[in-house]
Amino acid sequence: MGLTAQPPTVLAIDAGNSKTDVAVVTAAGEVLATARGGGFRPPAVGVPAALDALAEPVARAFADAGVPSVSHVSACLANADLPVEEERLATALHARAWGASVEVRNDTFAILRAGVAEPRGVAVVCGAGINCVGMRPDGRTARFPAIGRISGDWGGGWGLAEEALWHAARAEDGRGEATSLVRTLPAYFGLPTMYALIEALHLGHIDHGRRHELAPVLFATAEEGDEVARALVTRLAQEITVMATVALTRLDLLAEETPVLLGGGVLTAGHTRLNDTVRALLADRAPKAVPRVVTAGPVLGAALLGLDRLGAGQKAQERARGHWEARRPESSPEGSRATM
Secondary structure, three states: OOOOOOOOEEEEEEEOOOEEEEEEEEOOOOEEEEEEEEOOOHHHHOHHHHHHHHHHHHHHHHHHHOOOOEEEEEEEEOOOOOHHHHHHHHHHHHHOOOEEEEEEEEOHHHHHHHOOOOOOEEEEEEOOOEEEEEEOOOOOEEEOOOOOHHHOOOOHHHHHHHHHHHHHHHHHHOOOOOOOHHHHHHHHOOOOOHHHHHHHHHOOOOOHHHHHHHHHHHHHHHHOOOHHHHHHHHHHHHHHHHHHHHHHHHOOOOOOOEEEEEEOOOOOOOOHHHHHHHHHHHHHHOOOEEEEEOOOOHHHHHHHHHHHHHOOOHHHHHHHHHHHHHOOOOOOHHHOOOEO
16 A cells, blocks of 8 residues: 555544544545544554554545545544553554554544634533643644543543432432432432432443433433532533633633633533533633534544645635535534534
């Protein structure tokens, strides 16, 4: 397989835990082909096997685009949480000879770049977990390790579910403050009590992977006025604000009007209390920040980062953006970008 293709092209990869999207894009912003594959999980299966799985959608995209390889691979990957992990994955990707050059970034950078006209701003992503990154056109970035409690993280769907279960368990047996979560959490699974839910989770009658489904129950309970649930939502808003403010400070953007993109399932679900509280806290702590929810597909961000690398102009970037926006159903959650 050759190392370059003419005209200059980008292989954009957005690889998450559950799915992977790839696209072949020319330096003029024309999208030649797209493909979707399964999740990218090096920690679970190892890097070689993860890249083998990635090879299948890449091969389909190359075949549809009529190219054997590309000029540059722009890969935004889940589980690339540390710079050393990005470097190792870049080396492994380069060995696949899909492109003459390779750049790997954490997948949060894709969401940020998808939501801005230039590589400048901050993004906080709250889905299963929580992460924040920032970038400037001069190449400076701000980031967090974002690997869980050992790196100081709190929040995300998993974290919220665990906190909700903790409070509800203590409320039922008398150790904690009264909360409606003691009723709403087990009711979601058709169970009568928290004890029954604890037993079902512990014995595996309810799969461990379903715990994250309780995060929306927490938000619904907060909307009903439950103080414990409301406090958890407020705490998440505070954490999102702190991460964004720290990233803005590190990049010397606190005093400049700067977009703060909010992405991920929790932040794009339309939880009014959460989004309104984030907006209010940012107005107080980072008044120049311009927060908005972004739901543009992350593969667009990977493509734009690749076009940045090729030195493509604004017209090429707008053409690439137009491709995905034209194919996003207006009726779907991905069909709009709401300003907070």
